[in-house]
Amino acid sequence: MLPRRVVFLASEYPPHVYGGLGTVIAALSRTLAQRSVAVELFVPQQPGYAAAPPGVRLHEIAVEEATSNEEYWQNFCRQAVVRAKEGLAEDIDLVHCHDWMTAPAGIGFRDVLGVPLVFSVHLPQAPGPYRRMEDLGLVQADAVIVNSQAVADEVGERPVGIAPLAILPNGVDTTAYHPAVRPPSREPYVLFVGRLVPQKGVDVLLRAFGAVLRRIPRARLLVVGDGEQRLYLERMARALGLMPQVVFLGWQTGPELVHLYQQAEVLAVPSVYEPFGLVALEGLACGRPVVASRTGGLADIVTDGTDGWLVDPADHLQLAQRLAWLLLDRRLAEGFGSAAVARAAQFAWEAVTARTQRLYADVIDGRRSDGS
Structure with a gap:
């Protein structure tokens, strides 16, 4: 079954982008919405987020002060799950959390909403507290998405029983990034x-x-x-x-x-x-x-x-x-x-998003066939 409404859990959203993750989150949520998949996007509260496009709803989570990065993201995950319990729409089909920071929240949303969980690993973590949170997502998810063969190889070597892996690359907005006329006298x-x-x-x-x-x-x-x-x-x-x-x-x-x-x-x-x-x-x-x-x-x-x-x-x-x-x-x-x-x-977002949507459908159908 193709999903109609999904939850995204992420650490970044424009303009508060500190790497490629925020760019990917914005593009994937936008192109899913264009394909009639509503996206409920949960991010930490920060001033000045860009307006979400039609079909994407931003949920800003106020995060308690913390003495470490790990504690900060644990607080975010806990507060996000509380928000879900307080009245997130019941017609959610799937939860998709991105990177170690949101893995505990993804598991909590899955349990509260009774829907399958997809976990994306964008940047594998070295051993330590971040790796432990990442491994939770790898073990608990119904499917794991990685963006390259190199990440698949790295994650696949973990001494934990991980969910099925799918390699889905990040995309590029070819309407924004495209060639232009180049003056012959230009300085190289x-x-x-x-x-x-x-x-x-x-x-x-x-x-x-x-x-x-x-x-x-x-x-x-x-x-x-x-x-x-x-x-x-x-x-x-x-x-x-x-x-x-x-x-x-x-x-x-x-x-x-x-x-x-x-x-x-x-x-x-x-x-x-x-x-x-x-x-x-x-x-x-x-x-x-x-x-x-x-x-x-x-x-x-x-x-x-x-x-x-x-x-x-x-x-x-x-x-x-x-x-x-x-x-x-x-x-x-x-x-x-x-x-x-x-x-x-070959990496245009339209094609990448279509593949992501098909994976969502397979995960949803697999959960239903298991009687979950």
């Missing part, structure tokens, strides 16, 4: 988009860009994002003599971000680890070649030698070689860019 630049944290490998990119500048002195590197390493990376760029060819732009969103993708010569995704790699998908959708680390879900997105290249993480010389090649050979870059658009179309 490499683009990075992401959090400035060790996981993203920006230090490797800066070392690689130093080698690029020795071959292409007029090249630029635009760094979009912010995070705990920003000051360190700015100092590193100065120490390596990369300024003013490296520009730290902070966070960019909306049309400004899309424009940066569209006009870049190449997108660099030098992550040390990446469970999926939404930024790479956005770059492909804008018709730009992507040079990414051969790690995690990036290998599921970038087709090596067709729409970009995969390089060994931490190998700044290999990264520099691939970036310089695309900066110098515009015909090659444009050929990769055309292939990139076709590749991104």
